[in-house]
Amino acid sequence: MAIETETDSSSGRDPERPKGYVVGSAPADAERELSHDEFDPVGTLTVILVYFLILVGMWVFMYFVEFLGNELTVVG
Amino acid sequence: MATYVDRYPDEAGVVKATFAVAFAALGVGALFGLVQALHRTGYLRVIDSTDYYTVLTGHGVLLALVFTIFFLLGLFTWAITRSLERPLPNIKLTWAWFGLTTTGAVFAAVAIVAGLFPSLDMSADVLYTFYAPLQAHPLFYVGLAMFIIGTWIAGVDWFLAYREWRADNPDERIPLQAFMVLTTTLMWYLSTLGVAVSVVVFLIPWSLGFIDTVNPLLTRTLFWYFGHPVVYFWLMPAYMMWYTVLPKLAGGRLFSDPLARVVFVLFLLLSTPVGIHHQYLDPGIAEGFKFIAMTNTMFLLLPSLLTAFTVVASMEHGARQRGGEGYLSWLGALPWRDPAFTGMALAGIMFAAGGFSGMINAGMNINYLVHNTLWVPGHFHLTVGTAVALTMMAGSYWLVPQLTGRRLYSRPIALFQVVLWFVGMVFMSNAMHRAGLLGIPRRTAEPQYQSFDFSATVGSVSELRIQMAVGATLLFVSVVLFLFNVLLSAIEDPIEMPVDDSLPAPLSGADGSPVVLDNLRLWTAIAVVLVVLAYSLPLASIVTDGGLFGESGAFPVFVDAVYRVAGVVA
Numbered sequence: 001m002a003i004e005t006e007t008d009s010s011s012g013r014d015p016e017r018p019k020g021y022v023v024g025s026a027p028a029d030a031e032r033e034l035s036h037d038e039f040d041p042v043g044t045l046t047v048i049l050v051y052f053l054i055l056v057g058m059w060v061f062m063y064f065v066e067f068l069g070n071e072l073t074v075v076g
Numbered sequence: 077m078a079t080y081v082d083r084y085p086d087e088a089g090v091v092k093a094t095f096a097v098a099f100a101a102l103g104v105g106a107l108f109g110l111v112q113a114l115h116r117t118g119y120l121r122v123i124d125s126t127d128y129y130t131v132l133t134g135h136g137v138l139l140a141l142v143f144t145i146f147f148l149l150g151l152f153t154w155a156i157t158r159s160l161e162r163p164l165p166n167i168k169l170t171w172a173w174f175g176l177t178t179t180g181a182v183f184a185a186v187a188i189v190a191g192l193f194p195s196l197d198m199s200a201d202v203l204y205t206f207y208a209p210l211q212a213h214p215l216f217y218v219g220l221a222m223f224i225i226g227t228w229i230a231g232v233d234w235f236l237a238y239r240e241w242r243a244d245n246p247d248e249r250i251p252l253q254a255f256m257v258l259t260t261t262l263m264w265y266l267s268t269l270g271v272a273v274s275v276v277v278f279l280i281p282w283s284l285g286f287i288d289t290v291n292p293l294l295t296r297t298l299f300w301y302f303g304h305p306v307v308y309f310w311l312m313p314a315y316m317m318w319y320t321v322l323p324k325l326a327g328g329r330l331f332s333d334p335l336a337r338v339v340f341v342l343f344l345l346l347s348t349p350v351g352i353h354h355q356y357l358d359p360g361i362a363e364g365f366k367f368i369a370m371t372n373t374m375f376l377l378l379p380s381l382l383t384a385f386t387v388v389a390s391m392e393h394g395a396r397q398r399g400g401e402g403y404l405s406w407l408g409a410l411p412w413r414d415p416a417f418t419g420m421a422l423a424g425i426m427f428a429a430g431g432f433s434g435m436i437n438a439g440m441n442i443n444y445l446v447h448n449t450l451w452v453p454g455h456f457h458l459t460v461g462t463a464v465a466l467t468m469m470a471g472s473y474w475l476v477p478q479l480t481g482r483r484l485y486s487r488p489i490a491l492f493q494v495v496l497w498f499v500g501m502v503f504m505s506n507a508m509h510r511a512g513l514l515g516i517p518r519r520t521a522e523p524q525y526q527s528f529d530f531s532a533t534v535g536s537v538s539e540l541r542i543q544m545a546v547g548a549t550l551l552f553v554s555v556v557l558f559l560f561n562v563l564l565s566a567i568e569d570p571i572e573m574p575v576d577d578s579l580p581a582p583l584s585g586a587d588g589s590p591v592v593l594d595n596l597r598l599w600t601a602i603a604v605v606l607v608v609l610a611y612s613l614p615l616a617s618i619v620t621d622g623g624l625f626g627e628s629g630a631f632p633v634f635v636d637a638v639y640r641v642a643g644v645v646a
């Protein structure tokens with residue numbers, strides 16, 4: 001009854017792996033195994049640096065728009 | 077090769093039941109959310125403004141307490157059986173806590189919804205924070221008490237399973253998911269103590285008329301003693317899925333098991349002694365205590381940042397195994413067509429944005445700028461409303477097939493649904509944050525004052541209103557699609573392998589990490605000490621000033637003694 005039945009990401013290399021329409025079957029088409037020592041998370045570092053830059057940008061924006069641009073919001 | 081329901085049919089039944097309660101609450105709560113968003117922006121008014129608090133209370137309680145915690149109960153039951161590889165010791169006990177929590181939740185919901193029917197003479201318009209001086213019908217508080225006690229029994233259930241496992245495996249490390257369940261449960265015991273005292277000792281007798289007054293600041297403080305840690309009971313189920321399921325969905329493995337344990341221990345230690353940061357503007361609490369709460373709060377950023385690193389690194393591991401390259405282009409190698417993956421990843425992105433507004437809330441001085449404005453719901457619709465709720469919905473696309481043995485009805489609809497939530501929330505929360513900066517208040521049906529105009533530096537107030545209404549509508553449609561998809565999945569024909577439910581081992585396992593991480597007694601003891609340090613003096617001074625039961629000024633002897641001890645220590 002499901003409205004879609006074709007195989008998408010499970011290539012069926014592993015006979016133990018479910019075939020057909022499944023959620024969570026990503027690893028079937030893995031191209032290589034990376035162990036702990038081979039894996040260097042530079043991408044993670046990049047993503048975190050980008051986030052950090054956005055944070056700094058937002059703080060600066062807050063400072064100009066909210067503090068320099070407005071009267072005092074809370075008094076006493 | 078069998079899935080969860082084949083291995084643990086009884087437990088799967090309980091988990092399905094908790095999810096059913098959670099999803100029912102999600103549906104009704106989302107409807108209330110739409111009603112109030114359209115009401116306060118003035119686009120469609122189906123209720124009277126005087127009923128706004130009823131709807132808002134229903135929204136807050138059903139979503140922030142019922143939906144999230146019932147999902148947690150189900151997820152943790154699934155996780156403890158799955159990771160300890162044994163059924164629960166006594167399924168009758170399991171059904172007993174399910175019955176108690178559900179009855180309690182229904183009582184509370186009935187008391188709230190009755191407020192819409194004047195003839196019933198019952199209401200509970202006290203918002204999900206339910207502290208005095210707002211007063212609800214006793215049924216509401218009794219329901220809450222039953223609910224809390226039910227969750228305590230659930231915790232006992234999980235600990236009993238753990239004890240049996242420990243007897244069979246005296247020297248093994250606690251499996252990661254079980255570790256997460258147990259630390260979170262300890263945190264829950266510690267923090268619900270505050271709200272249980274508030275409800276049972278003060279609010280129930282007060283609503284029944286046995287006592288005339290309560291000390292409002294005391295019930296507020298006891299609520300927030302629980303009200304901050306409760307955000308971690310929203311988050312921990314999401315974190316559990318980010319740590320243990322998301323890496324697998326991404327095609328990789330968890331980067332580090334010990335790091336995940338450290339994060340959960342840090343939450344156990346640090347999440348309760350910070351609740352006063354919700355009371356920066358409460359008179360009656362000295363600035364010094366508020367400052368201490370702020371410092372503790374800043375320490376809490378640490379486990380969140382560790383989580384950001386570990387989870388992103390685990391996704392990157394998956395992407396690189398699937399052929400991803402470069403500094404950022406590996407992101408393209410992630411399985412963006414899998415709704416479970418995409419939903420969780422989008423939830424994580426929203427959480428990063430929520431981290432920004434959270435840091436603003438946490439700062440004592442800058443908090444004054446946004447306190448009680450729409451900024452605050454803007455913030456927590458990114459955190460609990462998206463990081464948590466979207467992760468739970470996305471996770472369900474992977475979990476429900478394991479619980480039913482049936483495949484998901486439609487993956488394209490699921491994918492559309494999670495993206496729709498993301499887009500809807502971009503509109504709604506962006507508008508709420510900005511409206512808050514203009515000073516537009518939260519929790520009101522009529523957010524405008526006579527002869528006063530809010531003026532925007534960027535954009536306009538009517539643009540913000542449109543964004544809020546459009547965002548709210550998209551969110552509601554998204555919930556409807558989710559419920560529809562899950563419901564239809566439940567009536568699919570059973571198939572042998574509905575889902576790929578294997579979880580790969582972490583890249584760096586628990587074996588090499590310090591054994592002290594698994595010493596739950598030690599961490600609990602430290603957590604208790606921290607709570608006593610953070611709360612005994614503020615509570616003593618609140619009771620001294622306002623009396624244990626309000627005006628009466630009862631039990632001064634006790635408080636004097638506390639002060640004398642404090643004086644000696646200092």
Ligand code: HEM
Binds near residue numbers: 462
């Ligand atoms: C259809 C989706 C949703 C819509 C349209 C929506 C809309 C809103 C709006 C407009 C408010 C502010 C009302 C006011 O302050 O006047 C609000 C408050 C709130 N929302 Fe949502 N929301 C949605 C989903 C969620 C979810 C998923 C959660 C949590 C899991 C949540 C938790 C809350 C809480 C705790 C409040 C504060 C209640 C209070 O102030 O007592 N909402 N929501």
Ligand SMILES: [Cu+2]
Binds near residue numbers: 303
């Ligand atoms: Cu908090």
